[in-house]
Amino acid sequence: MARPRKAMFRGWQVVAAAFVVAICSWGINFYGPSVYLHALQAREGWPPALIAAAITLHFLASGAIVTRLPGLHRRFGLVAVTRAGLLACAAGAAAWGHAAAPWQMAAAALVTALGWALTSGVAINAMVAPWFDRRRGAALSMAFNGASMGGVLFAPLWAALIAAFGFARASLCIALPVAALGWWLAGQWFRDTPATLGLYPDGADTPPAPRPAAAPAGPLWRQARFRSLSLAFALGLLAQMGLLTVLFSLLAPVLGEAGAGLAMSLATGCAILGRTVVGLVLPAGLDRRLAGSANFLLQAAGCALLAAAGDAPALLLAGVVLFGLGIGNLLSLPPLIAQAEWPPEQVSAVLALVTAVNQAFYAFGPALFGAALQGWGAAAPPALAMALQAAAAGVLLRGQRRA
Structure with missing residues (x-):
């Protein structure tokens, strides 16, 4: 008699x-x-x-708000907070599209900051995280690949809609489906937890073994491992955000505008590949801080080539590939390091504060790297990024030794 087929674990649907x-x-x-910068400059002058x-206000305000997110989840639940966030994303996009005065643009930035x-x-x-323990690396990697797909899908979609309808109407074409889809999606998939359905993480038949590590003592800011984690990824994201802002300008003189666009898409594809590989390898026991440091050094090598x-196209493309392979892991590695080094009840607070520090740094990346390009030429931004990424690798490993 054939055995009944086991249903797909709901965690993968989440x-x-x-x-x-x-x-x-x-x-x-x-x-x-x-996109907002280009569209508003063209329309409003x-x-x-x-x-x-x-835009800097958008990132800084979001960094201040995100520290409250674990408390909001506890008080209002994941469904309500996610719905509010996606509605804010939609309303903010529409507000950017309809901004007719600088104060309206600032207000739009605060709304998108809330959504972000x-x-x-x-x-x-x-x-x-509630759905996975042993396979959390792979699960987070797959979920965070949506971040890269956001660039792949939305950048050309924004451009096509603005060309067809103008920025104001294009923003509504984006906002309304996001609001409707987000409302349904949150209620459909984020209401249940493994406990409410009588399941265990990873679809296992028994609960995961408790982690033996004790909770680090004292407030997060006084813990060496937290300071190293937050500073390392803040430096790495500052380098990444800044270099991505000017990368098209570095590539276009050699590859042409069409070639530069394809190279940017190549970087995004490499980000998905790199994140997926690391997500599959980490559960095998690879040290997570060592993996993070190697990721920073891989990007630093790519920046050195850039x-x-x-005027050598082959070296430029090799640099794009190495830099791109590390892009996605700067999102997915901090949760995995936090999972390994803090008790489950502290992980959300750790990640919220790490994210706030990251955004406080990378909000200034575009201005810093734009000034480097203007003041010292095309080699300066990748050289600056290389130095920041090498420093990030050292800081992350130093935290490993002092933990």
Whole structure:
């Protein structure tokens, strides 16, 4: 007699839902600001520095809000907070599209800041983590691949809609489906937990073994391992955000605009590949801080090639590949390191504060790297990124020794 087929573990369906949330959130809040800058400058004639200041406000305000996210989840639940976050993403996108005065642009930045805080990395971890323990690395990698897909899908979608309808109507074409989809998605997939369904993480038949590590003593800011984790990834994301802002400008003189666009897509594809490989390898026992340091050094090697490439297309593309392979892991590695080094009840607070520190740093990346490009030429931004990533690798390993 044939054995009944075991149903698919619901946790993977939650991962798929988190993947879609990440597409929407990053498409509006992370990749969208560069579109907003170009569209508002073209329509309103505002100076780029003024629009860039509003974008910086978006990231800084989000960093301040995200520290409250674990408390909001406890008080209102994952469904309500996720719905509020996606509604804020949608309303903020529409507000950017309809901004007709600088104060309206600043108000739009605060709305998208709320949406970004409630739906970005800390939120994705809160959606996925309860469902996985042993396979959390693979699950988070798959969910965070939605962040990269947000760039792949939303950047050309924004461009096509703006060309067809103008920025204001295009923003509504983005906002309304995101609001409707987000409301349904949150209620459908984020209401249950493994406990409410009588399940165990990873679809196992028994609960996971408790982790033996004791809780680190004292407030997070006084813990050496937390300081090293937050500073390392803040430096890495500062380098990454800044270099991505100017990368097209570095590639276009050699590869042409079409070639530069394809190279940017290559970097995104490598980000998905790198994140997936690390997510599959880490459960085998690889030290997570060592993996993070290796990831920073891989990107540093790519930046070294970009700085030295000059007019050599092959070196530029090799640099893009090495840099791109590490892009996605700067999102997925902090939750995995936190899972290994803090008790489960502290992980959300650790990630919220790490995210706040990261955003306080990388909010200034575009301005810093733009100034480096303007002041010292094409080799300066990748050289600066290389130095920051090497420093990040050292800081992360130092925290390992002092933990």
